[in-house]
Amino acid sequence: MRSGRGVRVRFAPSPTGEPHVGSIWTALFNFLFARQTGGAFVLRLEDTDQKRLVPGAAEKIYQALDWYGLTPDEGPQRGGPFRPYVQSQRRELHQQHARQLVEQGNAYYCFCTTERLEQLRQAQVAAKRAPRYDKHCAAIPLAEVSRRVASGENAVIRINLPLTGTVVHHDIIRRQVTFRYDQLDDSVLLKSDGFPTYHLANVVDDHVMEISHVIRAEEWLPSVPKHLFLHRAFGWEPPQFAHLPLLLGSDRSKLSKRHGATSALSFRDEGYLPEAMRNFLALMGWHPKDDREVRSLEELIRDFRLADVNPSGAIFDRTKLDWLNGVYIRSMDIDEFVRRVEPFWHQARLAQVSNEWRRAALMIVRDRMRRLSEVDDLTAFGFSSVWDEQRRLFDFGTMATRHRTAAQAKGEIDWFMDWLDTFSEPWNATSLKINALAAIAAAGKKNGDVLWPVRVGLTLRPASPDVFDVMQLLGKGETRRRLRTFLT
RNA sequence: GCCGCCAUCGUCUAGUCCGGUCUAGGACGCCAGGUUUUCAUCCUGGUAACAGGGGUUCGAAUCCCCUUGGCGGUACCA
Numbered sequence: 220m221r222s223g224r225g226v227r228v229r230f231a232p233s234p235t236g237e238p239h240v241g242s243i244w245t246a247l248f249n250f251l252f253a254r255q256t257g258g259a260f261v262l263r264l265e266d267t268d269q270k271r272l273v274p275g276a277a278e279k280i281y282q283a284l285d286w287y288g289l290t291p292d293e294g295p296q297r298g299g300p301f302r303p304y305v306q307s308q309r310r311e312l313h314q315q316h317a318r319q320l321v322e323q324g325n326a327y328y329c330f331c332t333t334e335r336l337e338q339l340r341q342a343q344v345a346a347k348r349a350p351r352y353d354k355h356c357a358a359i360p361l362a363e364v365s366r367r368v369a370s371g372e373n374a375v376i377r378i379n380l381p382l383t384g385t386v387v388h389h390d391i392i393r394r395q396v397t398f399r400y401d402q403l404d405d406s407v408l409l410k411s412d413g414f415p416t417y418h419l420a421n422v423v424d425d426h427v428m429e430i431s432h433v434i435r436a437e438e439w440l441p442s443v444p445k446h447l448f449l450h451r452a453f454g455w456e457p458p459q460f461a462h463l464p465l466l467l468g469s470d471r472s473k474l475s476k477r478h479g480a481t482s483a484l485s486f487r488d489e490g491y492l493p494e495a496m497r498n499f500l501a502l503m504g505w506h507p508k509d510d511r512e513v514r515s516l517e518e519l520i521r522d523f524r525l526a527d528v529n530p531s532g533a534i535f536d537r538t539k540l541d542w543l544n545g546v547y548i549r550s551m552d553i554d555e556f557v558r559r560v561e562p563f564w565h566q567a568r569l570a571q572v573s574n575e576w577r578r579a580a581l582m583i584v585r586d587r588m589r590r591l592s593e594v595d596d597l598t599a600f601g602f603s604s605v606w607d608e609q610r611r612l613f614d615f616g617t618m619a620t621r622h623r624t625a626a627q628a629k630g631e632i633d634w635f636m637d638w639l640d641t642f643s644e645p646w647n648a649t650s651l652k653i654n655a656l657a658a659i660a661a662a663g664k665k666n667g668d669v670l671w672p673v674r675v676g677l678t679l680r681p682a683s684p685d686v687f688d689v690m691q692l693l694g695k696g697e698t699r700r701r702l703r704t705f706l707t
Numbered sequence: 708g709c710c711g712c713c714a715u716c717g718u719c720u721a722g723u724c725c726g727g728u729c730u731a732g733g734a735c736g737c738c739a740g741g742u743u744u745u746c747a748u749c750c751u752g753g754u755a756a757c758a759g760g761g762g763u764u765c766g767a768a769u770c771c772c773c774u775u776g777g778c779g780g781u782a783c784c785a
Contacts, residue, residue, distance in 0.1 A: 233785050268784055333783080349709040350781065375783055393712070394724075402710050402781095410783040417785050441711055441780040464713080464778095471777060499719090502734085506720050510733040529720070531713050532778065539719060539735040549748075586748040656744095670744035682746035 226258025227431050230284075230291065231421070233265045234276035237482040238283040240535070241436070241466040241474050244500045248463060249434045250289045251501070251523040258431070262294030263424060264305045267414045283483040287493050288516065301428040306420050313415035316423045316453070317376045317408050325452040326408055328364050328374045329356040351404040352377065376409040378418070378445060386444040391432075391461035392528045398444040406445060418442060422449040425458055434461045434525065437532075438473075461525050464504055465532045474535050490563055490592030492551075495544040503533040513546055545589040557581055563591045568602055576601075579692055583684045600678040601692055606701060609679045613705075617681065618672060628672035629706055634662070635673050636702050646695045648687040655687070676705040 230246040232238065253260035262284065264277055281296055293299025303309060320326035329352075340350040357379060359367075368374060381400045388396045408419040415423070425433060440462045450457035468478030475481060480489070486496055494516065501519050502512055505528050514522070548556065557578050561569070569577070584597040599605045618625040638658050644650045659669050674686040677698065683689065690698045 231785090235785075265785065271784065329783095336783090344708075347708050351709095373783095377783095396711075398711075404781070407783050412783075414783090416783070421785090436779095437712065438779055438785090462712085467778080469718090473778075502719060504719090506733090508721085510721075512719090512734055533720090534718060536718050536735080542735055545748095584747090587746070659744095665744090667744045672744095674745065678745095680746090684746080686744060 225431070226253060226256040227261060227429050228253050228258060228434055229261040229263050229425070229428065229430050230289075231263045231265050231435075232280055233268070233271070234273060234280060235268075235271045236273050236276055238276075238280050238484065239474075240481050240483045240486065240500075243283060243287055243289070243483040244466055244503065245434065245436055245463055246284060246289050247287070247497060247500050248505075248523075248525070248528070251520055252432065252434060252525050253292070254520040255523060259292045259299075260289070261299070261301075261428060261430070262291035262296075262304060263428070264295055265417065265420065266305060266307045267310075267416065267420050269307075269412065269414065279484065286484065286487050287497060306424065307414065309420070309424060310414060312427065313420050313423055314409065314413065317415065317419060320378075320408070320449075320452060321376060323452060324379060325448075326376050326379050327357045328359070328368060329377045329407075330359075330367060330372055330374050331356060349402065349404075352406075354379075354405060357405075373411050375407045375411050377405040378408050378448065380405055380445070380448060386447055388443045388447060388460065390440075390443075391459060391526050392464075393440075393462060393530050396440065396443070398441075400444070403444060418445050418449065422446050422453075426450065426453070426455045430458050432459045432461060432525075434463065437462045437465050461528070462530075463528060464530055466503065467532045467534045469534060469536070471532070471534065478535070479537075488592075490590030490594075491540065491544050492547050492559070492591070495540070495547040498547075499540045499543050502539075503535070504528045513543070541589045548588050548591070549585060553578065553582060553585075556585065560591045560594050563594050564598075565595045568595070568605075571602065571604075576692070583688045583692060587684075600680065600683055600689065603697060606679060610704065613679055618675060623668065628675075631664075631669045631672045632676050632702055632706060634664075635669055636699065639699060639702075646691065648685070648691040651690055652687040673702070676702050 228249045230249050232242055232246075250260050252258070262280075264280070266272055266277075277295065281294075284290055291297065293301065293304065295304045298304075317326060321328065331352075335355075336352070339353060343350045356377070380403050384400045386398045386400065388398065390396055406418055407416050409415050424430075443460060443462075447457055466474040468474045470478075480486070487493070497516060497519070498512075498514060501514075501523065505523060506512075507514065507518075507522055551559075557574075560581060564577075572580075580598045580601050581594070584594075587597055588594070615625045615629075618628040635655075638655065642651070642654060644654060655670075656666065659666055670686050674683060674689065675681065677686065677689050677693065678684075693701070
């Protein structure tokens with residue numbers, strides 16, 4: 220850790236497309252670690268590859284972070300003491316550092332053409348050797364280098380790695396990892412367009428921004444020795460590293476589009492709650508000591524331990540996410556629920572009903588909901604227009620069971636309607652239930668024989684909410700209208 | 708190919724660093740039962756795993772080696 224300052228972590232995505240859920244997962248662990256240590260959570264946009272930039276991608280990243288509740292303490296939007304937070308705007312700094320490395324002999328200009336590099340690679344692959352740059356340009360005399368650079372010849376700057384020796388890396392999650400220099404390639408640090416590559420920009424910015432812990436995905440592990448080399452070449456104390464496992468698809472390969480929706484924001488659109496997503500994501504790779512898996516953000520922040528993250532990759536499985544989302548939906552304050560489900564509701568239908576009606580309908584269907592987007596389907600029974608339409612298509616054959624014919628079922632509805640005519644108590648589920656059950660018992664009937672046909676008549680579905688809840692929601696007039704119409 | 712990481716129920720995982728308390732615990736899913744007018748919720752119970760082989764040790768899921776498998780990296784992408 221650096222003197223004077225505490226923990227500072229960064230989330231450093233490239234604005235090259237839709238923010239990925241795996242990316243948000245990395246951001247979450249950075250965020251949790253920052254919050255629990257009282258440190259700063261920094262967003263830095265790594266946009267040094269001009270070819271891959273996608274317009275609007277940065278905004279999507281901000282949006283996703285906000286939606287997941289991971290708003291950065293410092294970043295392109297909010298600013299901060301280490302601005303700019305957009306890497307392409309730090310190009311001068313990167314170029315200076317690249318030149319410094321050349322002066323020190325830790326890097327060198329390379330004038331090789333892509334054709335030469337391609338030939339070299341092919342020859343190496345054919346000889347079954349690891350494809351690596353052969354340091355051809357490292358041998359060019361300094362005077363010649365200066366002349367060629369000054370003349371504007373196309374050049375890159377490459378890292379000048381030792382040919383022998385090993386690097387020992389201590390990872391917070393993986394403990395000790397050893398690399399051999401003779402297996403490493405002299406990668407490009409500064410491209411011919413003047414932009415740095417990830418290796419350079421990342422190391423320089425992490426140091427200058429006083430990042431104390433680099434928490435990133437496992438795919439970066441192989442480049443650790445290069446990053447360590449660079450920090451040391453500059454005479455800097457490297458940050459601590461923690462390499463997270465990869466989020467996997469059902470076939471155990473890195474989670475990608477072909478495994479279904481992986482866009483971080485698509486989960487919002489599918490009706491998942493950010494608090495459920497956070498909780499679920501936190502459970503991938505990390506596990507609370509007390510096995511209590513449903514926990515608030517505060518509890519996650521309090522109990523999360525970076526060193527306890529499981530180093531093996533985790534399959535992103537929707538089944539448990541759906542369950543967790545349901546848990547959060549059921550535990551939510553009802554007014555909050557009404558508010559948050561609104562954007563998912565069919566707007567034309569919504570316009571037909573009052574706020575009280577909405578609330579009542581949602582209370583009835585809440586236990587059945589796993590995603591907010593299910594609201595339309597779950598409450599469809601409440602709308603007369605939907606009922607009228609479905610009534611025309613209804614197959615009375617489905618009313619018949621082993622124990623009764625469709626005609627008998629209709630008879631029970633008839634009986635129930637007669638009873639309803641005598642019902643004069645307040646029209647609410649409790650009162651209806653008490654009185655109806657008593658009447659059914661008095662008539663020597665079974666609850667199911669009467670209530671099942673009635674419920675199907677009212678909702679036109681074999682599975683639906685409690686019949687008395689439905690009647691209360693529909694009101695007396697609509698209940699009678701539906702039953703009457705149903706029988707004709 | 709080379710380098711690296713990883714390896715416990717179908718899935719997420721606890722246990723592994725500091726061997727015995729592990730006839731391997733929890734959660735999701737699934738199955739069964741209960742509540743019940745259906746579904747869901749809720750409650751109870753069940754199902755199911757230490758990749759394989761060698762060591763070390765009185766004793767190994769835990770330590771070591773090998774094999775196998777999976778994944779990642781191997782770009783003037785990040």
